[in-house]
Amino acid sequence: MKILTSQQIRYVDAETIKREAISSLELMKRASTAFYNWFIEKYSNKSTSVLIFSGVGNNGGDGLFIARLLHKSGYSVKVCIVEYKNQYSEDCAHNFRRAKAENISIIKIYNEDQIPDICKYDVVIDGIFGTGLSRDVTGIAESVIGKINESGAKVISIDVPSGLFLERKTTFAVKATETVTFQIPKLALFLPENNLFTGNVTIIDIGLNEQAISESDSNIYFTEKSEISKLIKPLNLFAHKGTVGHALIVGGSLGKCGSVCLASRAALKTGCGLVTAYMPKCGVQVIQINFPEAMAIEDRGERYISNIDFEIKPDAIGIGVGMGQNEETKKALHDFLINNKVPLVIDADGINILSSNHNWIELLKPDTILTPHPGELSRLVGGWSDDYDKIQKTRLFAQKYNLIIVVKGAYTLIIDSENIYMNSTGTPALATAGSGDVLTGIITSLLAQGYNPIDSAKVGVYIHGMTADFTTKSINPRSFVASDIIENIGNAYNNLEKIR
């Protein structure tokens, strides 16, 4: 699904009206009805009292339309019009007149004293500003947003939290508990630093014109289940372990051999036919006992890797987990990179070593996948001033070296030289020791099975996140561990195959 800018959203909006020969009011009705349907499912008790703040643009128009729908079905509704300018949009003015005629309690707010006691209401609906926000919020809108945020009330924002800029850093906006956004994912809704404004984000369909969306030129995508599902390769009836890919995991050092066990196990569970672990001597027994399905190759180093040398011919290699940064290990990585021709995933200390030896990055073959967490990324690309700057710096880095960078975190970003893919699966349960090692194993396995590098990253990240999505009911996120990710890879495949 494409992520669009506010300007593109306006275009899709206008084209939907034109191509489907509907009025703008009809489109507002679709959006408001979709919001209403979401709301009544969540708050089915009609004694829920609702306070709606509406601006004077179309976001306010939605607020007023939603007020009418809720009032009609028996909810107790009060509307405050935040009149930050006296020129109402046509559809907002229409819904204002209709709401008044339907005897909904409405007041206009010009100063702070007129703001009702927000805490008295069960739910606040925020329809002050939507995607039309074009400058900093001031005056009465600023006061109202300040009061909403102070109140501690449960707030549901229509489309976007009021005050949130879609294309630049936001410092002041409604702090929503939930944001219910209309059909098009907006980048700002999924950036870590905006989470305090957006709360939980739900995307609802409002029947925008698909053709107009597909014509919009964007290189930022929100990965959807149907798309990932189509990428999954079918099993070959005549497959044997030698035909479905051999993954090699290189890593480990004294005290950190578990990372290689996790990555290797994850690789095999993701479906490649063979897994070999390349480890220092101290790791070989560990993996042979813990994970007998893996083969192991012993490095000449006792406690850390000192010379990466093997005779097997893997189809993909994942390198770096638990590897440490001993001088001999660094040299071994350098020599390995000079000679390697196999599709590669680099994680953890592999990335850290590259960060402190920037000229080695040029040794990487095009489309090598790097999987940094935020700390590793900042060492790799330099610090950033905000999330937009982080994306820009990572993108320039990916372009300069022709790499695929998997920026791990909530809504993991996969950035290559052309596109940005934002992952839509996962929960905070994944913030657990070994989670990254498992991801390295999953992506390496997909590469070994012949998926191209960008699909390996997209599918791998999606499956990894999905395992947490499934288990929230059966395993409390706090006690979800890396092995639980591995155990649920099969369930993730089943779920993806169900919709094919």
Ligand SMILES: NC(=O)C1=CN([C@@H]2O[C@H](COP(=O)(O)OP(=O)(O)OC[C@H]3O[C@@H](n4cnc5c(N)ncnc54)[C@H](O)[C@@H]3O)[C@@H](O)[C@H]2O)[C@H](O)CC1
């Ligand atoms: N395609 C869709 O998704 C649909 C969206 N709808 C809703 O419409 C809004 C966008 O409406 P728009 O009228 O363009 O913008 P706003 O409601 O955000 O109004 C802003 C309004 O105020 C002016 N303005 C901008 N910044 C400021 C400021 N800081 N202070 C004061 N005034 C400001 C600006 O010029 C506008 O006039 C979208 O979010 C949805 O909620 C439709 O209902 C259906 C389809």
Ligand SMILES: [K+]
């Ligand atoms: K809003």
